[in-house]
Amino acid sequence: QVQLQESGPGLVKPSQTLSLTCIVSGATIRTSAYYWTWIRQPPGKALEWMGAIHYSGNTYYSPSLNGRTSISRDTSKNQFTLQLSSVTPEDTAVYYCAGGTSRSLYKFDRNLYDYWGQGTQVTVSS
Numbered sequence: 001q002v003q004l005q006e007s008g009p010g011l012v013k014p015s016q017t018l019s020l021t022c023i024v025s026g027a028t029i030r031t032s033a034y035y036w037t038w039i040r041q042p043p044g045k046a047l048e049w050m051g052a053i054h055y056s057g058n059t060y061y062s063p064s065l066n067g068r069t070s071i072s073r074d075t076s077k078n079q080f081t082l083q084l085s086s087v088t089p090e091d092t093a094v095y096y097c098a099g100g101t102s103r104s105l106y107k108f109d110r111n112l113y114d115y116w117g118q119g120t121q122v123t124v125s126s
Contacts, residue, residue, distance in 0.1 A: 002026035004097050004117035012091075012124050018084040022097030022117060023077070030055055030075040034115075035100055038071065038082045039108050040093040041119075047108035048093075053080055060105060087124045094119045 008020035022036070029036055037052040051061040053071045061069045065084070073080040084091060098104070099115035110116060 002099070002115045004099065004115050006095060006097050006117045006120040008095075008120060008122070010121055010123060012087055012122060013126055014088055014124055015086055018082070018087050018091065018122060018124070020082045020095055020097075020120065020122070021079050022081070023079045024099070024115075025078070027099065027115070028075075029073060029078055029080060032099070033101065035060070035102065035105050036071075036073070036080045037098045037100060037104065037113070038069075038095065039098055040095045042090070042093040047096075047110070049106055049108040050082065050084075052105060062106075089124050091124045092122065094121050096120075 003025045005023045012018045035052040038050040041047045051069045051071045053059050059071050068085045070083040096119045097117045098113040100113035104112040
């Protein structure tokens with residue numbers, strides 16, 4: 001059974017860098033042919049695809065985030081990490097990690113993903 005668990009601070013100050021980690025169990029991120037993905041949902045808004053890291057190590061990012069996003073992985077810990085720089089209150093959202101095949105790349109439709117974390121609330125406020 002594959003499980004994804006997000007972890008990180010619930011409160012971040014404006015202009016700081018938000019860092020979240022997704023711990024994967026039941027699958028190996030380096031060998032499973034998946035795109036390990038970050039998606040968020042601001043309050044009252046739709047889901048937003050942020051970026052993904054392929055099992056090969058290649059990364060893909062949403063251009064709408066203007067280069068503020070970085071996704072990396074630690075294969076020894078079987079986890080991948082999101083960093084979002086220069087955060088503003090508009091980055092307040094529930095952040096989800098997910099795993100899907102190529103059909104999920106750049107898509108936020110939950111039905112396209114095989115694995116989906118429970119989500120973690122991040123608030124950007126001073």
